[in-house]
Amino acid sequence: xxxxxxxxxxxxxxxxxxxxxxxxxxxxxxxxxxxxxxxxxxxxxxxxxxxxxxxxxxxxxxxxxxxxxxxxxxxxxxxxxxxxxxxxxxxxxxxxxxxxxxxxxxxxxxxxxxxxxxxxxxxxx
Numbered sequence: 001x002x003x004x005x006x007x008x009x010x011x012x013x014x015x016x017x018x019x020x021x022x023x024x025x026x027x028x029x030x031x032x033x034x035x036x037x038x039x040x041x042x043x044x045x046x047x048x049x050x051x052x053x054x055x056x057x058x059x060x061x062x063x064x065x066x067x068x069x070x071x072x073x074x075x076x077x078x079x080x081x082x083x084x085x086x087x088x089x090x091x092x093x094x095x096x097x098x099x100x101x102x103x104x105x106x107x108x109x110x111x112x113x114x115x116x117x118x119x120x121x122x123x124x125x
Contacts, residue, residue, distance in 0.1 A: 001099075002065045004038035009067045010054040011036075025049055044092065052079040058095045063102065073098075 011021045011032070018029040018036075025032070025046055034040035042050060051058050058080065059073035060066060076083060080091060111118040118124045 001062050002067075003041065003062050004036055006056075006061055006064075006066045007032075007042075007050060008036040010050075010056070014054065021053075024053055048080040048088065051075075052081050058091055059098050062095065063098060 011018070016024075018032040022029045022032045027046070031040065035042055047058060047061065051061050054061075055075065056066070056071055057073040057075045060071040064072045076087065076091060080088060083091065107118070107121075107123045110121065111124050115124065
């Protein structure tokens with residue numbers, strides 16, 4: 001997906017250094033580097049913080065190439081971090097459903113266009 005490149009793009013677009021952004025998240029700049037390089041994924045609590053800091057939806061943060069496209073998904077009326085557990089679970093469920101839908105679309109595309117690869121991946125027999 002687009003998580004690592006979006007984190008880097010949004011950080012730079014907001015004129016934050018890795019250290020400044022790390023301070024906002026309560027992590028070291030080296031961890032921000034790992035997020036931006038895609039060598040480490042932020043835990044859900046950090047994803048929520050990142051989405052709130054940059055005022056983007058979780059779906060856009062993960063699934064939309066924000067370097068070339070405008071946001072595609074709406075955000076909740078208030079920051080994710082202020083939602084109660086039920087509200088946060090609802091947002092995460094929406095993200096999970098969208099990711100599942102896209103994975104199924106990818107699997108269908110691969111099965112139709114490259115059956116050998118689909119077999120290697122276990123998509124088809």
